[in-house]
Amino acid sequence: MQVDDAGLLVNNPGGFIEGISVRNLLSAEPQGRNPCLMDALKRVGLAERTGRGIDRIYEGSLLYGRPLPDYSASNQTMVSLFIERSEPDAEFVQLLAEERGRGTDLPLQSLLVLDALKRSRRCGVAELSEMVDVPRQRLKRTVELLCEAGLVEASGGGQNRSYMLSKKVYGHGGKAKEYVRQTDIDRVRYPELIMKLARQQGRVTVSDVRELLHLPDGDAAYYELKKLKEHGELTLVKKGPRSFYAPVKK
Template sequence: MQNIGFKEDLTHEFKSDRTCLSDGDIIDAVVAFANTDGGDLYLGVEDDGEITGLHPYHKDSTQLAALIANKTVPPVSVRVEILSFSVPVLKVSVPRKTAVVASSAGKIQRRRIKADGTPENVPMYPYEITARLSSLSLLDFSAQPVADAGYDDLDPVERERLRNIIRTYRGEPQLLELSDEELDKALQFVVLQNGKAIPTLCGLLMIGKASAIKAHVPTAEASIQVLSGTDIKVNESFHLPLLAAFEKFHATFNAWNTSEEMEMGMFRISIPAYDPRAFREALVNAFCHRDYSMLGRVRMAIEDDGLTISNPGGFIEGINADNLLDAEPHGRNPVLADAMKRIGLAERTGRGIDRIYEGSLLYGRQLPDYSQSNATSVHLLIPKGPVDKAFIQMVSEEQQRIGHSLPIHSLMTLNALKVLHRASVNEIASFLHKDEARIRSVLESLAESGLVDASGTGRGRTYLLSERYYRLTKKPYAYVRSHDINTLRYEELIMELAGHQGHVSRADVVELLHVTPSQAFRLLQKLVKAKRLALTGKGAGAKYIPKDSI
């Protein structure tokens, strides 16, 4: 029998139809896809991929699509098509829904991967529905009133701490003029129900008593670890209101955040192991964007290789590790995030992620790393690493010259060239996971400012950090090597291709090196003058043959 050629996974499901699969099983599979990442259901395929074909009852694709729409709430519109194999197979393509979907019988399911790597459909429990809605930005969990909590669960001591933070971090000064009750309402710490002020999750998290937080929000746990090799220096877990937790995190961070000094002209500047502003924004993000319906902890770990901050709850819908800097700012807990901004703890523009990246880039260190994040947690590593003093001085001097900070994409592009040495627009865009048009614009702006040198035209145009940077590194030979290396490398690549084919044309060189036809012609003529190639033919039929093969 014929095999379909791939295996089941999170977005592909096989169903046998030899005995006519029930409508209920089809609806359950569609609901599970809609509540996860969408996917394709193949009807008439066994679990091992063997194609056994459709039952005659399911050969009317229009009827099946209508059945699915009628048996799902809200209705799921699917695309149904019959695939032509040795026997027919029905493919049902299910979109990912931006709402929680149930069957008309009331079953709510989702897909997951089992320990053996195969997928399965499982029930979606009430707390998972809340998490799903939060990740889709359809529910602000932090704005919900906390059942059984009372106004006396808010701590006057924490409210005074809040006022001190507003003063220290230059939050909205108008908040300081409000009474306690007015302040709680302004920051949405309470909602009125039947004339009584009931704490919201945001209010309880921000200024609630520790005992009330542990009783009503047991998921709101945090931990701090400091490790030196395998030696544990600090290891604490606690349930505290966020503002008290922040002070505890900051005290530990400040105690272990070492620094070194650098001379710049007449001044000495201190370079911390981790930028305090980047740390603060990372911590704010962890608390504001965590999923409070999930068990887990906001965790800070300071280790030999870097600072880790992680939180329960994956990236929300539309956000991933590659588009963090470009995506429209929006979070899982808007009311909590808004309170953080208004009291001065969070970046008011909603671009705190820029601060996190800037904190590493300004010191010439490796980029923050979100690659270990997954569907259930966000994991940020800020690498420690050595500082690049030449990079720091070059950026600092340029910022003093222009009178403002360099944009984050300019810093990222400079950092990419530091790693790649010499690269094209395509190579830099691929390295940074950014759009080529944007990177090209950034590079040309940097070239105009003298921070980057450019050579070539069109697709063959390449860039490298300017001589200014290499002069500051006291390694001018590195600039000369990077500046001239392409010509030498191009010649060897042309000779290698000529050796493989027995000849090479100008079109071959254009395709090989992504240079213009005129650049290709000059490279070939140089090799002819060096007596490494010989020209045969004319015009479109011109070929260049290795001398040693003549």
């Protein structure tokens, strides 16, 4: 073990157990090398019989606003853990403490999603799945629960659906400007996303745009389509309840 200005470094001889790698540390089925030793350590409170000690390292880092533990230097002959020395994200820690105080359950998977969005600003489910090593279907449920808790906001629909930390989270950290910047960036991309959908489908309707951009009503969706029509990107086909817009061939 080594502690210096960079952080804490712990090296253990022997590689990961078969089937375990840096990429699946949190998703692989837990197992121990030595069940007898594990039982002894469990009895004195130094280890979990389930083998989920790595979960607790990650959870502790996130709950205290620290960077994620780094196992990237591990190889076939050594497991290397590095925990970077840094100032804790006090606002983030306080937010998590308040959520726990309200009875909001924030398991490790939820904490990993919040941390990923804090670092990457905006992600889709596919990107988040890669970052937190969780299957997409399970991760989607976690993200939607965070949306219901008011910690995450969604925009768009279908394959274009993306997520970012909510106004509540940004405001808690005194980062309202960052929240506004992210939402403005999203609005700038509206025409791009609408045209992409229109080209893929060959047509696009008001309801398509409302679902795609997660807009509050049909009027907002109609306004975005109208702007693209005025700029010569779309043309209105038919009128009335069955109307739709088609890309202008250039």
